[in-house]
Amino acid sequence: MAAPKSEERVLVVLASAGSKPYTVADVQRTLAQANAFFERSSFGQVHLRTDVTPWLTAFTQSPGCGGATDHSLDGIFGAARTAARRAGYDTTSYDDVVYALGDNHCGFFGTTVGHDVMLMKEPTVQLLVHELGHTFGLGHAHGADCIDLLRCALEDTGDTLSPMGSGSLDFSAYEKSLLGWIPGQPHVTAPKRYVLVPPTAPSRLAQALVVETNRGTWWIEYRSKPFRGVLFRFVDSSFHSAPYDPSAILILKPTKANRPWIVQGESYRIPYSWRVTLTRATSTRAELRFRP
Ligand SMILES: [Zn+2]
Numbered sequence: 550m551a552a553p554k555s556e557e558r559v560l561v562v563l564a565s566a567g568s569k570p571y572t573v574a575d576v577q578r579t580l581a582q583a584n585a586f587f588e589r590s591s592f593g594q595v596h597l598r599t600d601v602t603p604w605l606t607a608f609t610q611s612p613g614c615g616g617a618t619d620h621s622l623d624g625i626f627g628a629a630r631t632a633a634r635r636a637g638y639d640t641t642s643y644d645d646v647v648y649a650l651g652d653n654h655c656g657f658f659g660t661t662v663g664h665d666v667m668l669m670k671e672p673t674v675q676l677l678v679h680e681l682g683h684t685f686g687l688g689h690a691h692g693a694d695c696i697d698l699l700r701c702a703l704e705d706t707g708d709t710l711s712p713m714g715s716g717s718l719d720f721s722a723y724e725k726s727l728l729g730w731i732p733g734q735p736h737v738t739a740p741k742r743y744v745l746v747p748p749t750a751p752s753r754l755a756q757a758l759v760v761e762t763n764r765g766t767w768w769i770e771y772r773s774k775p776f777r778g779v780l781f782r783f784v785d786s787s788f789h790s791a792p793y794d795p796s797a798i799l800i801l802k803p804t805k806a807n808r809p810w811i812v813q814g815e816s817y818r819i820p821y822s823w824r825v826t827l828t829r830a831t832s833t834r835a836e837l838r839f840r841p
Pocket of ligand 1: 683689
């Protein structure tokens with residue numbers, strides 16, 4: 550797996566046992582929206598260059614859901630790949646190949662193996678961005694009310710803002726740093742005031758603040774749209790999520806309010822570390838105070 554290229558070539562193969570449950574134009578429209586998402590999120594550093602095959606008859610009957618083993622998934626990928634090759638598409642010349650299967654009613658919507666994606670339902674923007682995120686090496690964006698996982702339940706895709714969770718706002722600053730879209734960010738080492746700008750445009754100011762603790766690394770970021778608030782995500786150094794990058798946990802309730810951010814005037818105590826107060830939140834920047 551690798552970070553996306555500036556021109557990432559993506560082929561979508563429509564494969565079924567003969568049905569055409571949605572149109573090529575539908576998929577092209579969704580791909581254009583996914584491309585817009587990546588262009589916006591990467592500040593123009595990544596563009597998807599996409600092709601879509603016509604519906605190809607790849608299976609003699611509904612291919613089912615693959616089951617738990619890679620072997621049966623391989624069989625589905627293999628049949629769809631063969632159908633694409635017969636139709637004149639060289640799947641090896643693309644960075645990522647998305648196989649969208651018709652005639653399917655599976656309990657899951659998509660799965661990714663390396664740079665091959667299989668979708669069991671009509672592609673949506675959120676689903677495409679999520680599965681392509683996996684091909685770029687990102688794991689799931691978790692959510693929890695706290696990082697003491699004996700006390701708080703971890704939700705695997707519980708990040709309500711990142712497309713690697715259940716959200717559709719934007720990739721997190723942590724994910725953008727993994728993807729190479731933002732440079733190294735400052736580490737908080739002293740109790741003082743810090744200025745933070747949203748990770749939504751190139752900037753020489755801090756687009757995130759990083760706090761190292763014994764248990765792992767905190768990523769703090771500011772958003773000014775559609776809310777003005779500071780988010781806290783924790784990357785647990787004891788987690789292993791291979792083959793993907795380590796996942797971050799979004800703190801879903803940093804205050805008693807039912808939202809995953811703090812607003813101006815509110816504070817959050819990072820466990821065993823700083824107390825962070827959002828002292829000023831404007832449309833362009835935030836000011837944070839760190840105290841022991
Ligand atoms: Zn996933």
